[in-house]
Amino acid sequence: MRVMQLPAFGLDQLQMVSLPTPEPGPGEVLVRFQAAAINYRDYQIVTGEFAPAADLPIVPCSDGAGLVAAVGDGVTELAVGDLVCPLFFPHWQSGEAVGNERSVSSGLEAPGTLREFGIYRPAELARAAGNLTAAEAACFPCAGLTAWNCVHTLAGIGPGDWVLAQGTGGVALFALQFAKALGARVIISSSSDVKLERALALGADHGINYVAEPEWGIRARELTGGQGVNCVVEIGGEGTLPQSVAALHRGGHIGIVGYLAGIGLGLTVFDLIERNASLHGVSVGNRENFVAMMACVEEQRVQPAISAEYAFADAPAALADISAGQHFGKLVVNIAED
Ligand SMILES: NC(=O)c1ccc[n+]([C@@H]2O[C@H](COP(=O)([O-])OP(=O)(O)OC[C@H]3O[C@@H](n4cnc5c(N)ncnc54)[C@H](OP(=O)(O)O)[C@@H]3O)[C@@H](O)[C@H]2O)c1
Numbered sequence: 001m002r003v004m005q006l007p008a009f010g011l012d013q014l015q016m017v018s019l020p021t022p023e024p025g026p027g028e029v030l031v032r033f034q035a036a037a038i039n040y041r042d043y044q045i046v047t048g049e050f051a052p053a054a055d056l057p058i059v060p061c062s063d064g065a066g067l068v069a070a071v072g073d074g075v076t077e078l079a080v081g082d083l084v085c086p087l088f089f090p091h092w093q094s095g096e097a098v099g100n101e102r103s104v105s106s107g108l109e110a111p112g113t114l115r116e117f118g119i120y121r122p123a124e125l126a127r128a129a130g131n132l133t134a135a136e137a138a139c140f141p142c143a144g145l146t147a148w149n150c151v152h153t154l155a156g157i158g159p160g161d162w163v164l165a166q167g168t169g170g171v172a173l174f175a176l177q178f179a180k181a182l183g184a185r186v187i188i189s190s191s192s193d194v195k196l197e198r199a200l201a202l203g204a205d206h207g208i209n210y211v212a213e214p215e216w217g218i219r220a221r222e223l224t225g226g227q228g229v230n231c232v233v234e235i236g237g238e239g240t241l242p243q244s245v246a247a248l249h250r251g252g253h254i255g256i257v258g259y260l261a262g263i264g265l266g267l268t269v270f271d272l273i274e275r276n277a278s279l280h281g282v283s284v285g286n287r288e289n290f291v292a293m294m295a296c297v298e299e300q301r302v303q304p305a306i307s308a309e310y311a312f313a314d315a316p317a318a319l320a321d322i323s324a325g326q327h328f329g330k331l332v333v334n335i336a337e338d
Pocket of ligand 1: 039040041142143146166167168169170171172189190191192195210235236239240256257258259260261282283284322325327329
């Protein structure tokens, strides 16, 4: 089988190698990957920025989807032909992570999805919603689940609520789609008017250009009629949090996801007290969350925004493109169609 391996840090170090196709033992499942999806973390892992002490070689990319190709003795949970996704944290099944449940992640400590086949235990996989193609299903394990947990699990967003999502990357557009599926209204911020038009076409109620309007949080509050938003999906961190708080309704929630604008907080306690605000650190999610998300995806026919697709051999270009930041939604690598 073909595997894209990283024997040393650097995008130019990625190489396609040929390895024996594994066979499932008792209690194991063989997955034939159809597609992988790129997250910014994958790029940081490949360049060595994310985990410089990581053991090499790495098979990059946490996210993907594939068909069950064979099952070992005793496997009853999955059958040949099922479309499945590997979990971002294969050992974190439910509740708050305890012990070492989050010590292994796909595409870093465990082999990722840039390979034709992988062996998993059924609990390390979850079925994809029936309305999804493999390329679409591949987009959910990290970006989709992170957005779902911000909007639904932690903020409990429902009809009539307001959600503010920053940017037009994978997490933000999933937040947009889940919020709309849950009956909420959505404001998207972006550096690009063209991307804002696309976000409106995808269902956003309002768009704000955060470069043209540095006080975009205050503008977002105005757009809600002055009450503020019930949930912010926080992509920037230090450079964006003050405006996120300015946008917030009393009792509102901020899901802290990324730090593209700095790792500090840049707030006073009074900012939070005044709004009875809840700040939630978010680290993707567990299997139980994933199953709940896929039920919503199937019921509401959610289909991710795929910005571009690449052949397997072009995975390095897909990783380079996520850092270039021109994308709208997800970048997908087709593993099976090369
Ligand atoms: N904690 C977790 O569990 C978790 C999970 C997934 C991702 N993350 C992190 O969350 C961040 C976003 O992930 P992603 O997959 O959505 O990345 P992505 O697809 O690369 O999208 C990033 C987008 O963020 C927007 N952005 C950048 N700087 C911004 C700023 N100062 N203010 C507002 N928006 C800004 C840009 O949107 P425009 O081009 O429209 O301006 C950019 O396209 C990354 O830092 C990632 O590492 C964390």
